[in-house]
Structure formats: C-alpha cells, structure tokens
Amino acid sequence: MSRIASNLHLGRALLAGAAIAVFSLAIASQANAAAACIKGDRKAPFTVGWANIYSVPTWMKQTEGTITDEVATLKKAGLVKDLMITDAQGNAQTQIQQIQSMIDANLDAIIVEAGSSTALNRVIADACTKGIAVINFDSLVDTDKLTAKINTDSNEWGSRAATWLVDQLHGKGKIVIMNGPAGVSVSDDRRKGAQPVLAANPGIEVITETNTEYNVAPAQEAMTSLLFAHPDIDGVLSLGGALSAGSVMAFDRQGRAQVPTTGENARQFLELWKAKKLKGWATMQPNWLGALSVYTAVKALQGQDVPAFIKVPLPVIDDSTIDGYLAKAKDFPADGYIYSSYDQALFDKLLAQH
Amino acid sequence: MTPSASPSGSLYFAIQRRRNRGLGGLYLVVAAFLVVYGVLFPGLLSVGGFSKFSQNWFPLALVTMAQALLMLNGGISLAIGPLVSLGGVVAAITMGGPAGAFGGLLAVVVAGLVIGALTGLIVAYMRLPAIIVTLAGSFIITGVALLLLPRPGGSIPDWLSQALAGQQPTAFALLVLVLCAWKLFLATPLGIGVYAVGDNPVGAFRSGVPVERVRVVSFAVSGLLAALAGLFVAAQTGSGDPVIGTSFTLNSIAGAVLGGVGFLGGKGTMRGAIAGSLLLSVMINVMFFLGFPPVAQYVAQGVIIVGAVAIPEFAGRWRKA
Numbered sequence: 001m002s003r004i005a006s007n008l009h010l011g012r013a014l015l016a017g018a019a020i021a022v023f024s025l026a027i028a029s030q031a032n033a034a035a036a037c038i039k040g041d042r043k044a045p046f047t048v049g050w051a052n053i054y055s056v057p058t059w060m061k062q063t064e065g066t067i068t069d070e071v072a073t074l075k076k077a078g079l080v081k082d083l084m085i086t087d088a089q090g091n092a093q094t095q096i097q098q099i100q101s102m103i104d105a106n107l108d109a110i111i112v113e114a115g116s117s118t119a120l121n122r123v124i125a126d127a128c129t130k131g132i133a134v135i136n137f138d139s140l141v142d143t144d145k146l147t148a149k150i151n152t153d154s155n156e157w158g159s160r161a162a163t164w165l166v167d168q169l170h171g172k173g174k175i176v177i178m179n180g181p182a183g184v185s186v187s188d189d190r191r192k193g194a195q196p197v198l199a200a201n202p203g204i205e206v207i208t209e210t211n212t213e214y215n216v217a218p219a220q221e222a223m224t225s226l227l228f229a230h231p232d233i234d235g236v237l238s239l240g241g242a243l244s245a246g247s248v249m250a251f252d253r254q255g256r257a258q259v260p261t262t263g264e265n266a267r268q269f270l271e272l273w274k275a276k277k278l279k280g281w282a283t284m285q286p287n288w289l290g291a292l293s294v295y296t297a298v299k300a301l302q303g304q305d306v307p308a309f310i311k312v313p314l315p316v317i318d319d320s321t322i323d324g325y326l327a328k329a330k331d332f333p334a335d336g337y338i339y340s341s342y343d344q345a346l347f348d349k350l351l352a353q354h
Numbered sequence: 355m356t357p358s359a360s361p362s363g364s365l366y367f368a369i370q371r372r373r374n375r376g377l378g379g380l381y382l383v384v385a386a387f388l389v390v391y392g393v394l395f396p397g398l399l400s401v402g403g404f405s406k407f408s409q410n411w412f413p414l415a416l417v418t419m420a421q422a423l424l425m426l427n428g429g430i431s432l433a434i435g436p437l438v439s440l441g442g443v444v445a446a447i448t449m450g451g452p453a454g455a456f457g458g459l460l461a462v463v464v465a466g467l468v469i470g471a472l473t474g475l476i477v478a479y480m481r482l483p484a485i486i487v488t489l490a491g492s493f494i495i496t497g498v499a500l501l502l503l504p505r506p507g508g509s510i511p512d513w514l515s516q517a518l519a520g521q522q523p524t525a526f527a528l529l530v531l532v533l534c535a536w537k538l539f540l541a542t543p544l545g546i547g548v549y550a551v552g553d554n555p556v557g558a559f560r561s562g563v564p565v566e567r568v569r570v571v572s573f574a575v576s577g578l579l580a581a582l583a584g585l586f587v588a589a590q591t592g593s594g595d596p597v598i599g600t601s602f603t604l605n606s607i608a609g610a611v612l613g614g615v616g617f618l619g620g621k622g623t624m625r626g627a628i629a630g631s632l633l634l635s636v637m638i639n640v641m642f643f644l645g646f647p648p649v650a651q652y653v654a655q656g657v658i659i660v661g662a663v664a665i666p667e668f669a670g671r672w673r674k675a
Contacts, residue, residue: 055648087648091601093587094638097410101642104395104403118506118593122515142506142593183504 035300036308037147039131045081046108046301048294051099053115053139055087058336060113063138063290066342067111070291079298092116099123102132109133109297111290114141117185121145133300135293138285147300150289150310154186157283157314158193158239161262164281164318165204165235168260172203173234176226178219178243182211190239207233212243216268219246227254235259241266241282241337248272265317265337267329274326282317288342295347306351315340377614377626379665383658384629387636394643405523409590411635412525413438413583415628417602418609419532420579422627425610427552427572428619429477429484433469434580434606436495438599441466441584443499446508446594455514462585463578469495470577474570492603499596508594519590529628532579536624544571553620609634612662633662 034040050067054060064085074080084107088095092115100123102110110127114120114136125145127134134146141149165175177194180187198204207230212218219242227233227250238244241264249272251258258278263269265284273280289312300306317325325338332338397403417434424431441462449458473491477484518524539545547568550558559565583602588594613630615622637658641651 052648084642084645085648086642087651089601089652091605092595092598093410093413094601096590097635097638098642100406100410101395101639104397104406105643116506116591116595116598119587119591119595119598122519122590122592183500185505 034303035133035147035306036145037128037131037133038300038303040303041131042108042301044079044298044302045075046079046298047082047084047105048080048109048111048297049084049086049099049102049105049107050111050113050290050294051086051088051095051102052113053088053092053095054090055085058333059285059287062333062336062339063113063287066288066291067294070294074294074298079302080294088115090115092119096120096123099127103127103130106130107132108301109135109294111293111297112136112141112146114139117142133297135297135300137289137293144308148296148306148308148310150293150296150312152285152289152312152314153193154189155193158190158195159197160283160314160316161190161239161281162194162197162237165237165260165262166197166201168279169204169235171201174205174207174230174232175235175237176207176223176230176233176247177209178223178236178238178240178247179209179211180214180240180243187211187239194237194239210243212246214240214242216242216246216249219243220250221246223247223250224253227251227256233259236261238263240264241269241284244280244282245269245272248276248278252276265325265339267332267334267336267338270317270322270325270338271329274322280317280319280322283314284317284337284339286312286315286342287337287339291342292347292350295344296351299351304351307353310350310353312350373623374625376667376670377623377629379669380613380626380629380633380662383662383665384633384636387633387640391636391640391643394640401523402521405521405525407636407639408523408526408529409519411632412529413587413590414602414605414609414635415529415631416532416579416583416586417606418613418627418631419536419624420576420583421606422610422613422615422622422624423548423572423576423579424484425552425615425617426619426622427548427569428555429569429572430607430617431473431488431491431573431576431580432485432603433473433488433492433495434576435599435601435603436492436499437466437469437577437580438584438587438602439596440469440495440499440502440599441581442588442591442598443503443508443584443594443596444581445585445588446510447503449511449514450509455511459585462581466578466581467574468577469581471570471574473577474573477573478566478569496597503594503596506593506595506598508588510589510592510594512592515589515592517589518586525586533624533628539575544568548572549620551619605631605634608659612659630662633658 071080071083086098088098095115110132120141121143124134124143128145135148136146137150140151179191210222212222223246236247236259238247238261244261244263245266245268247261258276260279263282265282296306329338392398398407421434444462444465445458448461449455473487476482476487547563550563551565551568555565587598609631610627612633613626615627641654646654
C-alpha cells in the first residue's frame with residue numbers, strides 16, 4: 001500500500017490513498033479479531049438453531065437438555081432470542097434440507113451434530129458465507145469453512161483407559177477388549193488410541209475383543225460366552241459405558257470375582273461399580289459439549305475470536321471421585337450419563353486456549 | 355363435441371381425468387402445504403430459494419419414481435437406498451480420477467442399469483419374490499459401496515456441484531425432463547406393458563406383452579433412476595458417503611404409496627408418486643418454519659401421512675354413496 005501511495009504525486013490523491021489505507025487496515029484488523037464466518041452485522045439477541053441428526057438416544061436427549069438450559073441462561077442475559085431444534089431422523093440428506101431451512105430463516109447461529117462427515121460440507125459452507133456462526137460438536141464434519149469444531153479426543157480416551165488398566169495389572173495379565181460397532185469412527189479411534197499402550201506392555205495379553213452395539217444386553221451376552229471359554233480374565237478394557245455395565249453384570253451372574261474394568265459415565269455402570277466394589281475407571285463424552293457450542297456461537301457473534309478447534313479435556317472418574325458423581329445420580333435418567341459439572345468459567349477457559 | 359370430431363383427444367382427456375380421480379385430495383394437501391411454505395418463507399419464490407428447495411426434493415422425487423415404476427408392475431425394491439449410496443460412491447471415486455465427469459457419469463449409468471437388470475432377470479426368470487431378491491440385493495450393494503469407499507470421501511468436481519446444486523433450478527429442469535421421458539416411455543409398447551403386467555400378468559401375456567422383458571426393463575430403469583439420484587446427492591454434497599442413501603428405501607415407498615400407487619400392481623400414476631414425494635419433502639420445511647419441536651415433528655409426520663392417504667379414500671366413498 002505504501003509503495004502505491006508513494007507513486008501518487010498529487011497531494012489530494014495521496015490523502016485519499018492514505019484514507020483508504022487506514023480504512024482497509026481497520027477492516028483487516030476487524031477481520032483478524034473476529035472468528036471464522038462472522039461478519040459483525042448480526043446483533044443480539046440472537047436466534048440459534050440446533051440441527052441434530054437423531055434426537056432419540058438418551059445421550060442426545062441429555063445433550064438437548066444442556067442446550068436448552070444454556071439458551072435459557074443466555075435468554076435471561078438478553079443474548080439469545082429463540083432456539084429452533086430439528087431432528088433429521090438419521091437421514092443426512094434431511095439434515096441438509098433442515099440446515100438449508102435454518103439458512104432460509106436467517107438464523108444467527110447453527111449448531112450441528114453431523115450425520116455424515118462429508119454430506120453437510122457444502123450447506124455448512126453456504127451458511128458460513130452468509131455470516132452465520134456455525135459450530136459443530138461431537139460428530140464432526142470434514143470442512144473447515146465453519147466457526148468452530150468442539151470435541152474430546154477419542155484417541156486419548158483409548159490410551160488413557162489402557163494406561164490405567166495396565167497400571168492396575170502392574171503390566172502383566174490377560175484382558176478382554178470390548179469395542180463399539182466396527183466401522184464407526186468413535187469406536188475405531190478409541191481402539192486405535194489404546195494400541196500403542198498395549199504394544200508397549202508385552203506382559204498384557206489380549207485374549208480376545210468384542211464388537212457390539214453400545215448397549216448393555218449384547219455386551220453382557222458377549223461377555224457371558226467369553227467367561228465360559230476363559231477361566232482367567234484379569235481385566236476388562238471396555239471402551240464405552242453400556243459395554244462395561246454388561247460386562248460387570250456378566251461377571252456377577254456367573255459368580256466370578258470382579259476384575260478391574262474401564263468404562264464410560266453411564267449411570268448404570270457407575271452404580272454397579274460402587275455396588276460390586278470393583279476397581280474402576282471411567283471417562284465421558286460430556287453432554288455439555290452442546291451447551292458449550294451455544295455459548296461459543298454467542299461469543300463468536302459478539303465479536304470474540306474463538307479457536308477453530310476447541311479440544312475439551314476428558315473428565316475422569318476414578319475411585320476417588322465416583323462418590324461425587326453418584327451423589328447426583330438421582331438427577332439423571334436411569335439409562336443416562338452422569339456428566340461432570342460445568343459453568344461459564346469453565347467455558348471461558350476452554351475458549352481461551354489456542 | 356362429437357366423438358368423430360376428435361376421438362383421440364376426448365378419449366385421452368377422459369382417461370387422464372379418470373387417472374387423476376382419487377388424487378384430487380392429495381393435490382389439494384400438497385398445494386396447501388406449498389402455500390403455507392411460501393407464506394412462511396417468501397424467499398421460496400426467488401430463484402435461489404426455489405433452486406435450493408427443489409434440490410432437496412429432487413433425489414427423493416427420483417427414487418420415488420424408481421419405486422413407483424416397480425410397484426406399477428407388481429414389484430417392489432428394498433435396494434433403492436443402497437443403490438443411491440452406490441451411485442454416489444461410484445461418482446465420487448471416478449469423477450476425481452482420469453475418467454473425469456463424463457466417465458463418472460457413464461460409470462454410474464452402467465452400474466445402475468446393470469444392477470437393476472440383474473435383479474430384474476432374477477425376479478422375472480427365476481420367479482423369486484422381488485421383496486426377497488431386493489432385500490438380499492440391498493445387503494450386497496451396501497457391502498460393495500462400503501468396499502469401494504469405507505469412509506465418506508472422494509470428490510465431485512466443483513463445477514458439477516455448482517451446475518447441479520448451485521443457485522439455478524437445474525434440478526427442477528432435470529425433473530421435468532425425466533417426466534417427459536416417462537411420458538414418451540408410456541407411449542411405447544413396453545411402457546404400456548408396465549401397467550398391463552402389473553394389472554393382469556396372465557392377460558398381458560395372452561395379449562402378447564413380453565411379461566418377463568417388461569419386468570427386466572422396469573428393474574433396469576428403476577436402478578438407473580436410483581443410481582442417478584445417488585450421483586445427484588454426491589454432487590449436492592461434493593463427495594460420496596457409502597451409507598447416505600439408507601433412508602431413501604422407506605421414503606421412496608412412502609412417497610409412492612402416498613401418491614396412490616398400490617402394492618399389488620397396475621394401480622397408480624407417476625404424477626401421484628411425484629406429488630407424494632413433494633409432500634414428504636415440503637412437510638419437513640413447513641414443520642421447521644412452524645417451529646415444531648422434534649417430538650411433535652414425529653407425530654405430525656405420521657398424522658399428515660395417514661391423513662393424506664385417508665382423505666382421498668373417504669372422499670371416494672362419499673362420492674359413491
């Protein structure tokens with residue numbers, strides 16, 4: 001800009017050039033400060049849409065609960081006007097249509113729980129172009145043309161669960177690995193994360209692995225038949241909440257002594273963990289990722305720069321903290337997940353990371 | 355007008371009137387929904403708004419036609435959804451490569467026609483129930499799609515995405531073209547055979563209709579339509595997803611039945627099926643703009659579908675009484 005300006009000899013032109021330079025600098029600095037997609041033309045109170053792929057599972061219902069709670073809080077603060085929720089009933093093409101409707105309705109923010117890692121790319125990019133804050137959490141999309149993605153690290157989940165189990169067994173013993181369905185990315189990623197830890201501890205022998213739906217009944221069935229075949233199982237590396245509950249129940253039904261078991265924050269598992277006095281460890285995919293998404297969208301719309309990827313550290317439940325979780329169990333559905341507590345301070349801290 | 359003045363004309367319109375009978379109720383419901391949608395979202399009347407809406411409807415319209423075509427001659431397919439997925443996958447893995455967009459299109463067309471024809475051959479000549487053959491076929495096709503593309507990926511050239519699913523109503527124009535092609539097809543002996551075979555296979559056979567060949571052609575064309583719907587979805591999303599089509603199977607049946615196409619063959623029209631698919635599609639947008647919460651959407655959807663089928667039925671009885 002300065003080189004062009006020096007080539008201008010007329011004073012007036014120079015002045016005009018300087019004015020343009022200052023103006024464009026101002027725009028540039030504004031663009032740098034704002035988060036992706038945000039143009040700064042949308043004013044509070046904002047309208048928020050949540051495009052969910054499937055609302056029926058308990059985890060989704062609880063997540064929706066954190067979203068509506070957060071919206072209620074933000075409404076009181078005069079920052080949010082309205083929340084619209086859609087359920088694509090598992091159909092990614094319907095989800096495209098619903099996000100398109102959110103764009104048509106000119107919502108200010110769209111929160112996406114994606115039904116396909118690729119199918120939504122174009123419609124999300126369209127929303128971003130229109131200056132809509134797009135936040136994607138839990139089940140992520142491929143495109144980067146959005147405001148922010150929010151998730152925990154599935155690899156870390158697997159590696160930390162495996163590390164705990166190896167420590168419990170002092171690096172020696174026979175274990176069973178329980179996975180979610182094959183070909184599902186969350187399940188694959190957790191398993192991949194566990195692999196380096198297992199490889200580094202040759203004293204740990206993996207007897208076998210199971211792949212079932214993330215439900216109690218199939219997991220219990222799988223573990224029951226394994227218990228008949230293997231009299232000596234020293235630990236269970238379960239990579240999903242309901243799977244652990246099924247495993248503990250299978251051990252219990254056969255009168256076998258419980259072994260160290262990893263798992264997720266499913267209420268059923270946590271209660272069995274305490275009742276059967278087993279050595280346990282659990283982490284979670286916090287339901288409040290939903291609430292955090294709404295909060296992030298509003299912050300971005302207000303002009304705050306937010307990270308393009310917000311990595312949420314995995315909250316851990318172990319023998320020292322489980323009582324705190326069980327104390328609030330009655331506030332959660334019997335087949336639900338007892339998630340760690342959250343507040344605005346936590347959200348601000350997560351948004352401050354870069 | 356005397357019959358001799360314009361015999362073909364009056365007969366033609368008389369037949370069309372009879373074929374529209376029973377669909378009046380559905381047309382009214384669809385029109386009402388479109389009006390409500392237009393009021394709630396005036397942008398629908400802009401080129402961009404109409405384009406985006408018709409793009410989201412187009413693949414469902416295609417698969418509903420694919421399903422209706424089979425149901426008209428007494429068949430059915432549970433492999434429509436997987437074929438959509440496969441069409442998208444084939445497009446996404448070929449178009450980015452040396453084959454280019456045209457090669458990819460050719461690959462999708464061949465895949466759809468061949469798979470459809472094979473299914474048709476098994477159903478027609480081995481005399482196995484279509485529902486079982488296509489159920490088995492759906493597993494095989496899903497497996498093949500997952501083998502070709504284990505995780506969502508691949509790519510569609512951006513210009514093709516823009517051309518098919520950009521800001522112009524290309525999708526709607528294509529739908530009109532497909533409907534014209536269907537009209538032309540109905541004017542051929544094979545086309546007439548589709549209805550004849552569904553209505554009365556034995557009678558059709560005695561009248562010289564090549565019953566087996568009609569069935570095979572129906573399955574082939576149906577496969578082609580489903581695979582092309584997959585190509586469109588891939589263009590719309592910019593990539594392939596091996597399971598994206600799954601819910602199209604049930605929705606294609608719902609659209610066809612809503613449109614008055616019977617399960618037993620020979621009953622129904624393509625225009626009815628198209629209207630049925632339009633209702634399924636516009637319903638989603640109307641419920642959004644009315645601000646229905648998800649739970650209410652499940653209920654409303656069921657009520658609308660039952661209502662759209664029941665109203666014409668009762669209207670028909672009332673007319674007879």
